[in-house]
Amino acid sequence: MRAVAIARPGGAEVLEEREVEDLPAPGEGEVLLEVAAAGVNRTDTVQRQGGYTLPPGASPYPGVECSGTILALGANVSPRWAVGDQVCALLNGGGYAEKVVVPAGLLLPVPEGVSLTDAAGLAEVACTVWSTVFMTSHLSPGESFLIHGGSSGIGTFAIQIAKYLGNKVFVTAGSEEKLDACKGLGADVCINYKTEDFVERIKEETNGKGVDVILDNMGGSYLQRNLNSLAVDGRLFVIGFMGGTVTEVNLQPMLARRLTIQVAGLRGRSLANKARIVSEVEKNVWPAVVSGKVKPVIYKTLPLSEAVEAHKLMESSTHIGKILLIPVHDW
Known part of the structure; x- marks a missing residue:
């Protein structure tokens, strides 16, 4: 072959x-x-x-x-x-x-x-988003959700499933074309990270509260700003290190607002764990795809x-x- x-x-x-x-x-x-x-x-x-x-x-x-x-x-x-x-x-x-x-x-x-x-x-985007955002970070209907790299494969899927399940969606992307695409998929707040400070914009849009869950593909370079963008009991899930793996961070916001950071990939999980994720995706995500709400x-x-x-x-x-x-x- x-x-x-x-x-x-x-x-x-x-x-x-x-x-x-x-x-x-x-x-x-x-x-x-x-x-x-x-x-x-x-x-x-x-x-x-x-x-x-x-x-x-x-x-x-x-x-x-x-x-x-x-x-x-x-x-x-x-x-x-x-x-x-x-x-x-x-x-x-x-x-x-x-x-x-x-x-x-x-x-x-x-x-x-x-x-x-x-x-x-x-398969990869559905299993990644469902396992991190919903099975682990427990994003619930009515909560707010920030996706970094909203125009990526992961991002375009995450916008759609989060909107389908009743969340307010914030995204960052690096061009107006990408932001327009995110908006077309249902994103509520679209932030150009090259021209805006996403931390300040999120504070403005949430009246200083912050967002409940962040899905991050940047890692080190965004860690402190992500913590500063989270609401009380907020959850940050890191799935990539495009911004590096090493940084210095002030942990005080984590204590003051009971924040959680988690980092995980999909590929290295056990077969049993991945099979469970696949089963959950078929049960919870596939109906949204069949209905045309997620494409x-x-x-x-x-x-x-x-x-x-x-x-x-x-x-x-x-x-x-x-x-x-x-x-x-x-x-």
Whole structure:
């Protein structure tokens, strides 16, 4: 089969589409998918740079989500799945390929009304947002929610599901085009971080109270300002370190306002933990997608052979929504 390999740690140019050894038959509790499309994520770029330790047993090829059709079932797979089913999946890796083996517990049905290709942009964002914002930070109806990077794949999804569940949504982004896109998805307060101080704007919009939950992809450079933006009993969840991993912080606001900071990724979790998240997503998020209230926002689709261009686009941060790669099957 063909897959995208990382020739060596480095820039986007180290990605190479090549012929690789075919996959073994799916093992117990696994399925083999013919990949229709794979989502491109920041995790993939970090892996390519050599900054990510792969989970045990993970494929060396990048790609942590995909959509596709079931080609074969391993032993003891739930009878709900059959050869020919169209699904999307959360992966440990290997999505940048023509085929991938996936634990059946990490499969989701392609939602009615969503194309098989576009479904490739759902699993990672849905599982990330639901596990962090709702399962852990317990964002509740009526609370306020700040999303940094509102025009990203994570951001565009988080805006929609939070609005669907009755929250006031604040976002930051770096251009008027991106802010307009966020507003079009339902964001209530859109802040250009290049021209405005988001802390002051949030205080102004909340009469000095602050927001209840923040989803942050920046890390160190935003930590103090995030704490200053939270309301009493506020929760900050950090899912990325685009602004660095080291900073100096005044902890007094945490004590004074009973604040909580949590940091976690998705890929390194146990299979059981990820399967629980997938189950919760199907139960709580999929109805919103089927109803059309939450939609995958796809910026661009590229052939698998153009993975280099896809990574360059991801790292330029000029996109709005998800970038997808599509294998060209020739068997």
